[in-house]
Amino acid sequence: MSVPESVDPRRLRITNEAGTEGTLIGFRCRECGVSVFGPATFCQACTSFELEAADLGRVGTLFSYTIVRIPPAGWPGAVPYVLGQVELPDGPQVLAEVIDCEHSALAIGMPVELAIEAVGAPAASGGGSGGADKLVYKWRPAGA
Amino acid sequence: MARLRPGREVVVVGVGLHPFGRFPGKDLSELALEAVVESLKDAGVRWRDIPIAYFGHVYYQGMSLGETTLSKLGLTGVPIVNVENACSSGSTAFWQAYWGITTGMYDMALAFGAEKVPRGPVTVTPDDAPERYIGGDHMMAGYALRARRYMEETGAPVTALAQISVKARQNAALNPYAHRKDTYSLEEVLQSRLVADPLTLYQCCPTSEGAAAAVLCARDALRGYGIDASRAVSVAAAVLTSGEYNGRGADHSAFSPYRTEPAALQAYEMSGLGPEDVDLCQVHDAATIGELQQIESLHLTPFGEAWQATVEGRTALTGDIPVNTDGGLLAMGHPFGASGIRMIHETVTQLRQEAGPRQVARARVGVAQCSGAGDVTTVHILKK
Numbered sequence: 001m002s003v004p005e006s007v008d009p010r011r012l013r014i015t016n017e018a019g020t021e022g023t024l025i026g027f028r029c030r031e032c033g034v035s036v037f038g039p040a041t042f043c044q045a046c047t048s049f050e051l052e053a054a055d056l057g058r059v060g061t062l063f064s065y066t067i068v069r070i071p072p073a074g075w076p077g078a079v080p081y082v083l084g085q086v087e088l089p090d091g092p093q094v095l096a097e098v099i100d101c102e103h104s105a106l107a108i109g110m111p112v113e114l115a116i117e118a119v120g121a122p123a124a125s126g127g128g129s130g131g132a133d134k135l136v137y138k139w140r141p142a143g144a
Numbered sequence: 145m146a147r148l149r150p151g152r153e154v155v156v157v158g159v160g161l162h163p164f165g166r167f168p169g170k171d172l173s174e175l176a177l178e179a180v181v182e183s184l185k186d187a188g189v190r191w192r193d194i195p196i197a198y199f200g201h202v203y204y205q206g207m208s209l210g211e212t213t214l215s216k217l218g219l220t221g222v223p224i225v226n227v228e229n230a231c232s233s234g235s236t237a238f239w240q241a242y243w244g245i246t247t248g249m250y251d252m253a254l255a256f257g258a259e260k261v262p263r264g265p266v267t268v269t270p271d272d273a274p275e276r277y278i279g280g281d282h283m284m285a286g287y288a289l290r291a292r293r294y295m296e297e298t299g300a301p302v303t304a305l306a307q308i309s310v311k312a313r314q315n316a317a318l319n320p321y322a323h324r325k326d327t328y329s330l331e332e333v334l335q336s337r338l339v340a341d342p343l344t345l346y347q348c349c350p351t352s353e354g355a356a357a358a359v360l361c362a363r364d365a366l367r368g369y370g371i372d373a374s375r376a377v378s379v380a381a382a383v384l385t386s387g388e389y390n391g392r393g394a395d396h397s398a399f400s401p402y403r404t405e406p407a408a409l410q411a412y413e414m415s416g417l418g419p420e421d422v423d424l425c426q427v428h429d430a431a432t433i434g435e436l437q438q439i440e441s442l443h444l445t446p447f448g449e450a451w452q453a454t455v456e457g458r459t460a461l462t463g464d465i466p467v468n469t470d471g472g473l474l475a476m477g478h479p480f481g482a483s484g485i486r487m488i489h490e491t492v493t494q495l496r497q498e499a500g501p502r503q504v505a506r507a508r509v510g511v512a513q514c515s516g517a518g519d520v521t522t523v524h525i526l527k528k
Binding site: 093 | 264276277279285389
């Protein structure tokens with residue numbers, strides 16, 4: 001069975017054949033130095049088109065979090081799930097699920113690291129599966 | 145920041161509202177038409193007097209809904225523009241109507257909005273978008289992230305958030321148009337079902353159906369239409385903004401909870417008024433935390449202190465900065481296309497001193513602030 005694709009190749013680059021390792025990617029502006037997570041045509045801060053591809057790494061700190069008890073329609077994962085807002089060392093923030101962490105251990109400021117998991121397709125509004133599995137970026141406590 | 149160049153003074157001369165709630169027996173056009181007809185009657189004009197109309201709505205229920213709706217009033221050949229700007233669709237329609245008149249294109253305009261929002265958590269992306277795998281596309285989870293961070297930074301207790309819901313219901317109990325008119329206690333708010341902690345169900349606005357409409361006119365054209373100038377309410381500022389990159393991210397309110405501030409500053413500059421002049425405001429309280437951060441963005445309290453103003457009762461009808469006097473999104477409910485104009489309706493009603501049991505004592509200047517996905521913000525300042 002082949003390894004699923006990145007949920008968004010413009011945000012997550014898979015770096016091994018097993019699909020278990022990867023890095024977050026985006027762009028850095030050569031003029032103002034601001035980093036952007038994911039796709040950008042112009043610098044989102046100064047509108048320069050002097051952008052260079054940037055590796056944004058695989059660690060961050062938890063800026064905020066919530067435990068989602070009522071998920072969005074079609075949500076393919078477990079309920080409840082923890083949604084984390086994570087600040088990367090370069091500044092951009094990344095929303096993703098936080099796994100492998102007791103709810104009572106969640107704390108703003110805690111260091112987290114990237115975890116990559118295959119996720120089944122969300123159900124389409126009309127019912128049924130929307131498509132293939134994807135490799136999704138998540139967060140887990142650093143060193144867990 | 146673009147320099148705004150308003151021309152003629154624009155006034156609101158008529159407002160109309162269809163009650164907010166659930167109306168399974170009525171389609172979108174029927175909801176909208178009731179509000180439109182009410183606004184025309186309130187203004188004392190006929191549909192054939194209206195030279196242009198803007199219709200705010202979001203959920204797809206067929207093309208050209210503005211045209212098919214207004215065709216029931218008569219086919220007058222005027223331009224009708226359908227406006228989609230997420231939760232700010234209605235207020236964006238109002239903004240367009242204002243700018244169409246002040247710049248001299250039209251003497252009068254109709255802005256209206258309507259929505260039948262599906263039940264359940266609101267998402268903004270297509271079914272197969274990456275966000276649907278990741279779990280980040282969940283409007284109330286976004287507000288929950290903001291609430292958690294706010295509580296951490298300011299020391300606000302969760303009871304301060306819940307107090308906003310209690311106040312919203314108290315105001316709505318005095319408003320026959322509200323979706324939720326029954327009051328509840330702080331304990332009931334905190335003990336209602338968790339949606340995304342710390343937000344409980346009663347701290348999140350209901351998804352709703354409803355419609356709202358406003359008729360705007362150039363002040364110098366009032367006499368020609370025979371409109372009663374004594375009830376006209378002046379639009380002192382009309383501002384629409386999109387996101388400004390703050391280094392964190394775009395298109396999600398958790399990245400920019402204070403994105404209203406630039407719009408507020410523009411609106412104060414345009415009107416020549418300041419926060420100290422504001423007698424009441426309607427702000428985007430899709431969840432409790434939203435109200436706090438909007439009040440702070442409007443500089444009505446210092447940053448991080450709106451929760452204290454709430455606990456002290458300063459944002460209640462009897463306080464010095466009454467907020468969401470009609471119940472807000474939390475109790476009125478939130479039909480996306482209608483909500484922004486519903487805020488205009490309440491502001492006009494208060495400034496005309498026609499709000500009955502929920503009338504605030506001093507009401508000369510009112511602010512209506514509406515947010516939307518895509519980092520949309522509108523701020524309107526109305527003055528009597």
